[in-house]
Amino acid sequence: xxQVKQNSPSLSVQEGRIxxxxxxxxxxxxxxxxxxxxxPAEGPTFLISxxxxxxxxxxxxxxxxxxxxxxxxxxxxxxxxxxxxxxxFCAASARTNAxxxxxxxxxxxxxxx
Amino acid sequence: NxxxxxxxxxxxxxxxxxxxxxxxxxxxxxxxxxxxQDPGMxxxxxxxxxxxxxxxxGEVPNGYNVSRLxxxxxxxxxxxxxxxQTSVYFCASSAQGLSSPLHFGNGTRLTVT
Numbered sequence: 070x071x072q073v074k075q076n077s078p079s080l081s082v083q084e085g086r087i088x089x090x091x092x093x094x095x096x097x098x099x100x101x102x103x104x105x106x107x108x109p110a111e112g113p114t115f116l117i118s119x120x121x122x123x124x125x126x127x128x129x130x131x132x133x134x135x136x137x138x139x140x141x142x143x144x145x146x147x148x149x150x151x152x153x154x155x156x157x158f159c160a161a162s163a164r165t166n167a168x169x170x171x172x173x174x175x176x177x178x179x180x181x182x
Numbered sequence: 183n184x185x186x187x188x189x190x191x192x193x194x195x196x197x198x199x200x201x202x203x204x205x206x207x208x209x210x211x212x213x214x215x216x217x218x219q220d221p222g223m224x225x226x227x228x229x230x231x232x233x234x235x236x237x238x239x240g241e242v243p244n245g246y247n248v249s250r251l252x253x254x255x256x257x258x259x260x261x262x263x264x265x266x267q268t269s270v271y272f273c274a275s276s277a278q279g280l281s282s283p284l285h286f287g288n289g290t291r292l293t294v295t
Contacts, residue, residue, distance in 0.1 A: 103283055112287050168274065168283075172217075172225040
C-alpha cells in the first residue's frame, strides 16, 4: 500500500502561470513533509518543507499548503518559469528523522515558454 | 563544495557478480542514507546510518549490505547481483536533528544483465 501518492504523473503549464502539484498521504504518523526537485541525471534537491503544526509555508515563488484533515498537501509555484521544468517529489516523514522519508512517485512539470 | 559524491556513475554487472557503491560527503553530516529509484517510481530507502557506527534497514534492504566506514563515507554492497537490482542508486546525507532535509549525490546507474 503506497503511503504517499502523487496522482498526476505529469503537468504542463504556460510560463508565468501558476503550477499546482498535489500529494496525498495515508499514514497519520507523518508529521513533516518535504518537496524535492530533480533534473535529469542529477540527484534530487530539497525545495521546501512544512511541519504538521503549520498549514502553509512560503519561500519566494514556492508555497506549500497542508490540509491535515484531508491528508493532502500541495506545492504552488507562482509564477512558473521554464527553469522549473523538472520532476517534483513529495516526501513524508517523522520530524525527528526527516531523512528517513517515504517518497511519492513524482510529477513531471513542464513549463512552456 | 562537492557535497555528496558517488562513484561510479555507471556500472553494468552480470547476474551473480558483486560490487560496492561508494559514497562520501564533506558537509560534516551525521546521518547518511542509500535510496534506489526504479523507472517511474519514487525513491525507496535501502539502508541508513543515523550516526557513525550505526546502520539500520530501510524499506527494501534484501540483497544489500552497508558499511559506515567513518563519518564521511557510507558504502553499499551487492554480494550477488540480480536483474531486479537494476536501478539508479542515490546516496544522501543529512544533519542530525529535527527537520533536516536530505542532500543527495548524483546517483549511480546500475544495470544487471
